[in-house]
Amino acid sequence: MADIIEQIESAVKKNKVMIFMKGNRSFPQCGFSAATVAIFDQLGVPYETADVLSDPELRDGIKRYSNWPTIPQVYIDGKFVGGCDIIRELHETGELEPLVKAALAESATQ
Amino acid sequence: MMDPKEIETMIARGIPDAQVEVHDYTGGGDHFEALVVSPSFEGKGLIERHQLVYQALGDAMRVQVHALTLKTLTPAQYQNRR
Numbered sequence: 001m002a003d004i005i006e007q008i009e010s011a012v013k014k015n016k017v018m019i020f021m022k023g024n025r026s027f028p029q030c031g032f033s034a035a036t037v038a039i040f041d042q043l044g045v046p047y048e049t050a051d052v053l054s055d056p057e058l059r060d061g062i063k064r065y066s067n068w069p070t071i072p073q074v075y076i077d078g079k080f081v082g083g084c085d086i087i088r089e090l091h092e093t094g095e096l097e098p099l100v101k102a103a104l105a106e107s108a109t110q
Numbered sequence: 111m112m113d114p115k116e117i118e119t120m121i122a123r124g125i126p127d128a129q130v131e132v133h134d135y136t137g138g139g140d141h142f143e144a145l146v147v148s149p150s151f152e153g154k155g156l157i158e159r160h161q162l163v164y165q166a167l168g169d170a171m172r173v174q175v176h177a178l179t180l181k182t183l184t185p186a187q188y189q190n191r192r
Binding site for chain 1: 160171177180181
């Protein structure tokens, strides 16, 4: 059980933009996951994904990790930022891009 | 299968002074969208607001509700939107 939490922690630390979703970026298995990756594609920023459907332990673990009951879940710079609605809202208000850019810029200077 | 009214009641019970509107947008009883307006969202970020709604729904969120699109506003934000 502790293992999956460690795996999640290392994934969100390693990847500046980490998306836990249903399916993958080419074949999302859920409309909300699809809408979420579409936003990051539109921003044209690099991101990593993990498919919760192929790993029941991850699917359960990620919900406990963030105390958040739904998928997708987006982590930027190691921090949980939200699910589909929040990402959409942050994108509409123009807050998402600077957040992502700041995280990526930080990794470039390290 | 859940009725949108049941969800409205659960959210309203869990969040004081909340005005709640829930729609079943597929007609299948498991995909919903909710508008929740409450003064208790004041000073809270989106994650905290959505977590309050999820808490109010408890196990129903994990078991019966497949998808819930959320809009969480303070009364002032709601006024501005109209």
